[in-house]
Amino acid sequence: MxxxxxxxxxxxxxxxxxxxxxxxxxxxxxxxxxxxxxxxxxxxxxxxxxxxxxxxxxxxxxxxxxxxxxxxxxxxxxxxxxxxxxxxxxxxxxxxxxxxxxxxxxxxxxxxxSAEPFTPHSAAKAQSVDEIDASQRRHIEDSVQDVEDEGLREALKGLGEALMKRRRK
Missing domain, CATH: 3.30.300 (GMP Synthetase; Chain A, domain 3)
Structure with missing residues (x-):
């Protein structure tokens, strides 16, 4: 049924x-x-x-x-x-x-x-960026220290810093 x-x-x-x-x-x-x-x-x-x-x-x-x-x-x-x-x-x-x-x-x-003003790209709001502290920076460097390729290590370090700087919700 x-x-x-x-x-x-x-x-x-x-x-x-x-x-x-x-x-x-x-x-x-x-x-x-x-x-x-x-x-x-x-x-x-x-x-x-x-x-x-x-x-x-x-x-x-x-x-x-x-x-x-x-x-x-x-x-x-x-x-x-x-x-x-x-x-x-x-x-x-x-x-x-x-x-x-x-x-x-x-x-x-x-x-x-219309009486309402138009602001182009109003949906793209600037995000506030938090600076990372020394302990977070040390954690990132410790995480990538075993990577042998210097270019890859620097790229991963930059990625880690960018992720740490993201606005926390």
Whole structure:
């Protein structure tokens, strides 16, 4: 007799799933909240946007007109680096045309600036580095002293120091 699963039980795939697919399922609700039907416009922005807007701006959200059944296109809000707002406002139709050409239909009717600033590479945070003390340095040197090849010994010593300097969690 088969065991019945509740509606809330997660569906098992019984196979390996690429990380991008698994993350996509997790991120889709957040993208939908920002007005995006999928993550394509955000993940493919460097190939969608005309230069230099692929480097100085990033999609923030899509706002669809309310109450209109046959609304053609949404308003795309972009986060931009300081100083590029005027250029984006001026080239809004060109950016919208580029997005629409990528998707093959009128997705974006107009482009506006978001109040949120854009900071490129904001995900890459600088990690704090702890200096190693004399006892750790001695431990590393004792560990590699039996290695005969001098180049390999120095490389292992450098690796040990780098590992000891990593931020401890």
């Amino acid at each position: 088969p065991i019945k699963q509740s509606k809330d039980a997660p569906k098992r795939l019984n196979r390996t799933v690429p990380l991008g697919d698994a993350m996509g399922r997790l991120l889709e609700p957040a993208f939908r909240k920002r007005g995006f039907a999928s993550r394509d416009i955000v993940t493919h922005w460097p190939s969608i946007a005309p230069s230099p807007y692929d480097r100085v701006a990033m999609p923030d959200r899509l706002a669809w007109p309310r109450g209109e059944k046959r609304a053609e296109g949404a308003t795309l809000y972009l986060r931009a680096l300081p100083g590029h707002g005027t250029a984006i406002a001026h080239d809004g139709p060109r950016i919208a045309a580029s997005v629409n050409r990528y998707f093959g239909y009128v997705l974006v009717a107009q482009v506006r600036l």
